[in-house]
Amino acid sequence: MALDRLTKRFGRTTAVNEVTLTIEAGEFFVVLGPSGCGKSTLLRLIAGLEEADEGTISLSGEGVSGPGRHVPPEARSVAVVFQSYALWPHMSVRENVAFPVASARLPRSEAAEIVEGALEAVALTPFATRKPAALSGGQQQRVALARCLASRARTVLMDEPLANLDPHLRYQMEAELARVHAASGATTLYITHDQREAMALASRIAVMDGGRILQVDTPRALYERPMSETVARFIGRGAMIDGAVKEIAGGRAAVAVAGEVVIAAAAPGVTAGAGRLFVRPHQVVLGEGPFEGRVERVTYRGGLFEVSLTAPGIGPVEAESRVPPGAALVRFGIADGWVMA
Numbered sequence: 001m002a003l004d005r006l007t008k009r010f011g012r013t014t015a016v017n018e019v020t021l022t023i024e025a026g027e028f029f030v031v032l033g034p035s036g037c038g039k040s041t042l043l044r045l046i047a048g049l050e051e052a053d054e055g056t057i058s059l060s061g062e063g064v065s066g067p068g069r070h071v072p073p074e075a076r077s078v079a080v081v082f083q084s085y086a087l088w089p090h091m092s093v094r095e096n097v098a099f100p101v102a103s104a105r106l107p108r109s110e111a112a113e114i115v116e117g118a119l120e121a122v123a124l125t126p127f128a129t130r131k132p133a134a135l136s137g138g139q140q141q142r143v144a145l146a147r148c149l150a151s152r153a154r155t156v157l158m159d160e161p162l163a164n165l166d167p168h169l170r171y172q173m174e175a176e177l178a179r180v181h182a183a184s185g186a187t188t189l190y191i192t193h194d195q196r197e198a199m200a201l202a203s204r205i206a207v208m209d210g211g212r213i214l215q216v217d218t219p220r221a222l223y224e225r226p227m228s229e230t231v232a233r234f235i236g237r238g239a240m241i242d243g244a245v246k247e248i249a250g251g252r253a254a255v256a257v258a259g260e261v262v263i264a265a266a267a268p269g270v271t272a273g274a275g276r277l278f279v280r281p282h283q284v285v286l287g288e289g290p291f292e293g294r295v296e297r298v299t300y301r302g303g304l305f306e307v308s309l310t311a312p313g314i315g316p317v318e319a320e321s322r323v324p325p326g327a328a329l330v331r332f333g334i335a336d337g338w339v340m341a
């Protein structure tokens with residue numbers, strides 16, 4: 001899938017602003033961004049449910065949107081899974097799953113095989129004759145996934161499909177989604193505002209804000225090497241500390257922070273002078289080190305304590321520890337970090 005300078009305006013709002021992306025065939029690609037950043041509009045443009053103002057879209061090598069060209073949704077070989085499931089209430093589970101297969105005009109036995117295979121893949125065979133209203137939310141979403149699988153679309157678009165499920169079920173459904181993706185091999189574009197979900201599912205993530213793509217990278221690279229403060233703050237937790245870069249060598253920088261020197265990885269383009277050190281909780285060593293912090297809050301997170309500190313000349317710092325801090329004032333060190341210009 002390739003998007004080139006794709007733009008969509010609603011009156012004075014530019015919902016999607018010159019988005020350029022290439023998504024590899026078979027990739028599970030996640031667009032992550034806060035509410036209102038333009039994710040749904042981007043998905044609707046790719047599905048053909050909105051017409052672009054500028055730019056082009058090609059799916060499996062075929063141009064489907066561009067100047068003077070708008071291929072209708074049904075001719076794009078795209079399946080969409082919505083947050084609302086969008087099931088037919090009067091049809092059984094099996095009929096819902098069979099719906100996209102019917103239009104493919106396949107021999108009856110082949111069509112049945114596809115439908116039963118899709119039901120099997122999401123463990124819904126025992127529920128095949130039920131109506132959607134007689135299923136839980138998670139089961140309904142599995143019907144929507146089975147229908148998507150049965151459509152055999154080469155491109156699958158998912159609009160926050162797990163948003164209505166409780167956290168425990170979301171976790172299970174993530175594994176299910178990964179299986180469905182592996183079974184279909186479809187190029188999948190998944191949109192969400194939940195960074196944990198994005199990290200769990202994606203081969204690559206595009207972080208979107210204000211209609212624009214800020215960074216495209218693997219989950220690990222986004223976490224460890226954010227290229228802007230917005231991305232750093234949007235992915236996981238951490239502290240942004242003002243410092244002075246003293247020296248850079250071999251991709252590492254020596255940064256003076258509150259009168260002490262910290263050695264950390266340096267982003268491209270960092271030079272000596274004022275800089276910012278971004279520190280993730282696992283990079284803070286509690287109990288020893290040159291800094292002293294006041295414990296503001298301790299939260300137990302199953303096996304680990306999250307510790308919020310404030311330190312003179314540094315500001316707020318997030319740490320984690322297997323044992324809770326023993327006093328209101330604790331010593332700490334910074335073992336590593338990410339230096340940004």
Ligand SMILES: Nc1ncnc2c1ncn2[C@@H]1O[C@H](COP(=O)(O)OP(=O)(O)OP(=O)(O)O)[C@@H](O)[C@H]1O
Pocket residue numbers: 010013014015033034035036037038039040041042193
């Ligand atoms: N049909 C429309 N008419 C006018 N403005 C719209 C329309 N659809 C979207 N917008 C505006 O475009 C911007 C992007 O909306 P969009 O729904 O794509 O965001 P989103 O990231 O999907 O948000 P959410 O996660 O809350 O659904 C918003 O400012 C929204 O108000």
